[in-house]
Amino acid sequence: MMDRDLFAARELVADLAVRAGRLQLERRDTLRMGAPKAHVNDVVSDVDIASERLIVDAIRAAWPDDAVQAEEGHGRSGASGWTWVVDPLDGTRNYVSRTGPWSVCIALYHQEQAVIAVVHDPAAGETFSAVAGAGALLNGEPISGSAGPPLEQALIGVSFQPNPATKERAGKVVRELLPRCGDIRRVPAALNLVYQAAGRLDGGLALDTNLWDIAAGALIAREAGVVLGGHGTDFSTELTIGAAAPLWPSLSELIRAVA
Incomplete structure (x- = not known):
């Protein structure tokens, strides 16, 4: 990897993410919707494209x-x-309906390893980023994950694809999780992960995502000290669990049992 300046590349793509976010803010009032993709709730607009x-x-x-x-x-x-992995607008339903946050996500892999990540929140003006081995940043300042309260006090992010099968699966998880944690927040997958990186969420889970939904956020979360996993020793698009280290045993055990 010595043939590439990863820090310079991060700055370039962070600028690209900000430019894309500016475009999204400018065109929000004039966007045009396209046909749904995989299912009726999988929406796309001309601004995504x-x-x-x-x-x-x-x-x-x-x-x-x-x-x-x-x-x-x-x-x-x-x-x-x-390989660059790009989600130009993670959270299109929030963006279109004006009901919540969305983000621009860019990650760079060298072979199978994520080495650069940028997640930009246009509405908040926040850019989360990381270079592998160099820590996580928010608007250029170092960040770290939650100290990890007990599960009954923890704020947990929940993300899932809104297709019928995944919604049923998510319902089972939430039925078990909600009575046993402090509270939950439903947020798009990338922001779920970077909010854990910034200590805003104590843990989180994402069900049935795509690589572009989680690639950037996962590197940023790990660089901030968040523990990540799934049904095996690593996270996957089927199941991504994140948590502060003290919270990890109880949260991961609960979610793995029902997800």
Whole structure:
């Protein structure tokens, strides 16, 4: 990885995320909805597509040999061993309905390892970022996860795809979790993870995501000291659990038993 300045690359893509977020704020009143994708609640707008094109075009110009995985179809193969994973607008339903936060997510993998991550919240003007091994930042300042209160006091983020099967699965998890934790918050997957990184949430779970939903947030959370896992020793798109270290045993045991 010595052939690339990861810190300079992080700054470049953080700027791209901010530019995409500015576009989203500017075009929110004039957006046009497209046809649903995988299911009726999987919505997409012309702003999602324009944001992705802005990001991917700039990545291609800077690193023409890199691969790109992008949610709205602007991906491509590459020959360099580096892969960019892009979600131009994580939380489209919140963005369109004006009912909650959303974010711009960009991660860089070298082979199978995430090495750069940026999650930008346009409405709040917050940019979370990380380079592997160098800690997590919020607007350039170091952040760290929660101290980890007992489960009965913990605030837990919940994220899931809104298709019928996953909603049923999430309902089972919430029925078991809610009476035993302090409270829950439903937030998009990337923000769930970076809110854990900033200590705003004590833990969280995400069900049936895609890699672009969690790739950036997961690296930022880990760099802030959040413990991540799933049904096995690592998190997955099927199940991602995060928690402060003292909370991890009780939260992960509960969720693994029902998810």
